[in-house]
Amino acid sequence: MQPLPGFRDFLPEDCAFRNALFATWREVCRRYGFVEWDGPVLEPTDLLQKKSGPEIVTQLFNFTDKGGREVTLRPELTPTLARVVAAHERAFRKPLKWFSIPQCFRYEKQQRGRLREHYQLNCDLIGDDSLGAEVETIALAIDLLRGCGCGPENFVVRLSDRAFWTDLLAAHSVPEERWNELLQIIDKSEREPRDKTAEKLGPLAAPVFEILDGGGRSEKLEQLVQQLALRGLADYVKIDLSIVRGLAYYTGVVFEVFDRQGELRAIAGGGRYDKLIGQLSDGAVNLPAIGFAMGDVVLGDLIRNTPVAAERMAEKVRSASTLDLYLIIAKEEHRGDALGHVQQLRDAGWRVDYPIGPMKVGKQFQTAESLGAKATVLYGDEWPQVKLKTLATRSETLVPQEKLASYLQARAGS
RNA sequence: GUGGCCAUAGCUCAAUGGUAGAGCCCCAGAUUGUGGUUCUGGCUGUUGCGGGUUCGAGUCCCGUUGGCCACCCCA
Numbered sequence: 001m002q003p004l005p006g007f008r009d010f011l012p013e014d015c016a017f018r019n020a021l022f023a024t025w026r027e028v029c030r031r032y033g034f035v036e037w038d039g040p041v042l043e044p045t046d047l048l049q050k051k052s053g054p055e056i057v058t059q060l061f062n063f064t065d066k067g068g069r070e071v072t073l074r075p076e077l078t079p080t081l082a083r084v085v086a087a088h089e090r091a092f093r094k095p096l097k098w099f100s101i102p103q104c105f106r107y108e109k110q111q112r113g114r115l116r117e118h119y120q121l122n123c124d125l126i127g128d129d130s131l132g133a134e135v136e137t138i139a140l141a142i143d144l145l146r147g148c149g150c151g152p153e154n155f156v157v158r159l160s161d162r163a164f165w166t167d168l169l170a171a172h173s174v175p176e177e178r179w180n181e182l183l184q185i186i187d188k189s190e191r192e193p194r195d196k197t198a199e200k201l202g203p204l205a206a207p208v209f210e211i212l213d214g215g216g217r218s219e220k221l222e223q224l225v226q227q228l229a230l231r232g233l234a235d236y237v238k239i240d241l242s243i244v245r246g247l248a249y250y251t252g253v254v255f256e257v258f259d260r261q262g263e264l265r266a267i268a269g270g271g272r273y274d275k276l277i278g279q280l281s282d283g284a285v286n287l288p289a290i291g292f293a294m295g296d297v298v299l300g301d302l303i304r305n306t307p308v309a310a311e312r313m314a315e316k317v318r319s320a321s322t323l324d325l326y327l328i329i330a331k332e333e334h335r336g337d338a339l340g341h342v343q344q345l346r347d348a349g350w351r352v353d354y355p356i357g358p359m360k361v362g363k364q365f366q367t368a369e370s371l372g373a374k375a376t377v378l379y380g381d382e383w384p385q386v387k388l389k390t391l392a393t394r395s396e397t398l399v400p401q402e403k404l405a406s407y408l409q410a411r412a413g414s
Numbered sequence: 415g416u417g418g419c420c421a422u423a424g425c426u427c428a429a430u431g432g433u434a435g436a437g438c439c440c441c442a443g444a445u446u447g448u449g450g451u452u453c454u455g456g457c458u459g460u461u462g463c464g465g466g467u468u469c470g471a472g473u474c475c476c477g478u479u480g481g482c483c484a485c486c487c488c489a
Contacts, residue, residue, distance in 0.1 A: 005480070059488080076489055104489065109415080111483075120489060246488055269489080293489060330447050365449035380447060391449070 006108075006116025018119070020316035021148070021296060021303075022101055025121045028147040032140045034097040034123060039080035041103065045070040047079050061105040061116065073105035076293070077122045078249075078273075079280060085126060086281030094127030094287075113265045113298045124291030129274060131220065134253050135227045137290050141257060141268055142228075142236045144294060148303055149312030152235035155267060155302065159225070159255045160243035162271070164218045168211070172204060180248050186212075187244035216241050224253065245269060249276045253290070259302050267302055268294035318372070325408075326368035327354035330361050330380030338379045341386075341404060348405055377404065 003009055010018060026036065045062050062072040074080065077100055085096065100122045110116055123140055125133050138157060145155055165186060169179055182201070186208060189197040198205040210216070221239045228237055245254045254271030258264070270292020278286040303309040325345060327338045338354060345352045353371060355364055361378075368376050369391060378387040385398045388407070399407045 002480075078489095106489075108487080110481090114488080118489075122489095265488085295489065328448080360445085361447045362445060362449070365447095367449090369449045376448085378447080387448095389448080394449085396448090 004116070006110035008115065008117070016317045016321055017300070017313065018296065020313050020320060021300070022119075023316065023320075024147045024313075025099075025101060025144060025294075028140070028144050029099040029121075029123060031143070032097065032136070034099040034140070036100060037084070037098050038100050038102065039074075039077065039084060041074060042071050043074055043080060045072045047083070048072050048075065059106040059108045061107040074102060075104055075106050077102045077104070077120070078276070078291075081122070081124060082277045082280035085277055085287065086285040089127075089285055089287065095133065096124070096126040098126070099123045113301055115297060119296040121294045121296075122291060123270075123293075124289055126277070126289040126291075127287045129288035131224060131227070133288075133290050134224055134272065135231075137270070137292065138224070138228060138237070138255060139231055139233060141255070141270070141292055141294070142233050145257070145267070145299075148299070149309030150302065150306055151308070153260060154306050154309070155236070155257055155259050157237045157255050157257050158240035158243050159221050159237055159253065160239070160241050161218050161221055161253050162244065162250050163220070163252050164216065164241060165244065168207065169204075172207070174204070183244050184246070186242065187246060190242055212242050220253070245271055249273045249279075251275055255292070257294075259305070261305070263305070264301055265298050267298050268292055321372065322351070323353055323368075323371050323373040324350045324375065325352045326364070326371060326373035326376050327352065328361060328364045328368065328376050328378040329355060329359075330364075330378050331383075332358055334379035334383055337383065337401065338377075341377070341401070344405055345408070348409070350408065 008014070029036070045060065048060060048062075049057055060072045060075060062070065065071050081098070081100075089096070101119055102122065103117060104120050105117050107116060108114075121144070123137065125137050138159070142157060162183065165183060166179055169182060170176075174182065182204065185197060185200045189208075189212060194209070198209070201208055218239065218241065225234065225237055225239060228234060243254055243256050245256070250271040251274045252272035255269065256266045257268040258266060270290070272288070272290040274288040275286075277289055303313055327342060329335050329338050342352055342354055353373070355367065359367070365376065373391060375391060376389045378389065380387070382398060384401045386401050386404060387396050388399050388404070389396045
């Protein structure tokens with residue numbers, strides 16, 4: 001039996017990695033004053049069909065539940081966010097700085113970096129339309145990756161501005177109904193031959209190509225880069241007006257994060273969506289917003305491809321899973337004594353394990369070693385003393401059994 | 415949704431159309447109170463599944479399911 005296509009088993013090692021990644025995400029988000037929230041995994045299909053971008057609707061993971069309701073496993077968090085914000089925004093001081101780590105789903109043929117299920121960190125700053133919101137959000141995206149051990153030689157944030165393009169379209173008297181279509185063509189231009197794009201763009205081809213070739217200047221983006229530079233983050237960003245993003249709802253600054261090697265899919269992406277919450281709440285609540293999403297699959301690939309990052313995460317995994325003590329029951333008649341200590345030591349917060357049944361002493365040391373225990377406590381002929389052994393140095397100390405807990409505490413404190 | 419490559423032990427992979435194997439992992443012993451090395455032994459298979467060709471199929475053919483890669487598309 002295998003898991004369903006596009007779904008993953010998380011064996012202890014995988015789970016440890018995922019936990020380390022989530023821990024990093026949470027730690028960095030909290031550093032920025034973002035608070036965590038979440039919504040339902042399952043939503044009415046209606047909500048998602050109406051509110052999600054049309055790109056997403058064709059790949060919904062949907063079905064009919066036993067009550068006859070049409071339901072969908074969430075493909076993204078934004079519709080839920082809009083609903084929740086519209087319903088509860090008055091309870092919160094602005095701006096809202098919210099993050100979430102939803103598991104999202106889509107029904108689509110899987111391939112590398114793209115499964116039917118993934119965890120996706122979402123960070124949204126809601127209720128502030130100033131450039132300061134862009135600066136803060138993009139700095140957060142950068143610091144999330146730095147927190148995983150990735151540096152400017154590993155990834156780059158490409159910055160763009162939809163308003164720059166819509167201004168251009170307006171200047172060429174393009175009717176607003178066609179903006180989205182043209183933005184899609186520009187978005188796609190990087191992935192298809194020039195003449196094909198030119199054909200689609202028609203008379204706009206010349207001015208658009210001039211900008212894509214570096215002829216465009218955006219004062220807003222230059223200001224944004226300058227402010228990021230004040231934080232020492234200039235090496236992580238690059239203005240690149242060819243970024244438009246596929247989703248229709250972006251209204252201003254948009255950005256995507258890529259690995260420098262150019263081997264992977266986008267690591268993260270986001271932008272400003274000032275009108276979306278208003279649209280999704282049918283005009284009940286109008287709040288400007290900017291946010292981005294970062295998936296665990298592609299980021300996991302980047303970390304594994306980056307030795308420094310891989311080692312950093314491995315260290316987090318180790319420190320989260322290390323066993324403090326393994327009790328070695330050398331003489332079965334002292335099992336009761338050891339079990340008394342187990343409870344006492346665990347109550348004191350130590351991570352403690354011991355052999356459930358009789359086992360040869362050598363085997364017990366092997367087990368302690370392979371479980372990654374830092375030290376062993378041996379119960380044998382020395383009783384009422386126990387022999388404490390630090391595995392890394394092989395040094396042993398005899399400790400009176402009743403003083404073990406306080407001895408360990410004193411040793412940890414020094 | 416389209417195309418190419420692939421599927422053998424828990425894992426990584428061998429095996430001219432002719433008896434299905436190795437390494438790793440796991441378990442046990444060498445070692446009855448001391449771990450990372452080493453040595454010995456043991457366990458594990460409807461060769462993804464279903465048909466066909468053949469005296470004989472892991473191997474060739476067809477179908478099917480799953481995986482990888484490239485398109486399409488994109489969180």
